[in-house]
Amino acid sequence: MKIALGADHGGYLLKEEIKEYLRESGYEVSDYGTDSCESVDYPSFGAAVGQALMEKKADLGIVICGTGIGISLAANKVKGIRAALCVNSYMARMAREHNNANVLALGARVIGAGLALDIVDTFVKASFAGGRHAKRVEMLSALENI
Template sequence: MKVAIGSDHAGFDLKEVIKKHLEEKGFEVIDKGTYSKERVDYPVYGKAVAESVVSGEADKGIVICGTGIGISISANKVKGIRAALCTNEYMARMAIRHNNANILALGGRVLGQDLAINIVDAFFSEHFEGGRHEKRIELIHQIEESYCQ
């Protein structure tokens, strides 16, 4: 599986830890930046990861900023993205099972590394359940279509 990952300066350290973890598990990781702790603007990296996912360059994505809030909002502005900000493993599992999320958002300043790795593992171990959830995903798609013209 190909995973695009990106962060701002506040998420840089966690990005590097997660990137290494995924590579050790056999994932192909596409690093969309940032590449240092120098102050940058998170929307740039949220957009880069989101575009990688919608273009098919990556199967899924991970975005990280200080809280995960700003970068998840940014990624969700790209048509076709369902970025889920998760603070625990249950949320990560449900983001996939019920919402078919294609990007995981994390907060580098609010999560410890061990918990973040557990959230990542939970996110990538699940599958979309479909069924009644397909209708809801379609409704989200319809909302998106009505505003993205």
């Protein structure tokens, strides 16, 4: 599985930990930046990860900023992206199983690295349940055309 990562300065250090964890776990990881704790604008990195998924360069994405809010909003502006801000593993599993989320958003200033890695692990291992949830995901996709 290919995973695209992106973060602003607030999420840079956590992104680096997640990148190492994913690579050690056997995933192919593409890093869309940033490359330091120097202040940058989160929309660029959320959009880059979203675009990578839409261009089939990755199967899933993970975006990180201070709270996870801004970068998730940015990723969700890319057509076809369903980014979910998760603060626990249950949310991560439900985001994949019920909402077919393809991008996980995390807040580096909200959760610690240990919890973040557990959330990441849950997110990448879960899969869409389909069934009654498929109709709802189709409805979400239809909203992109409004």
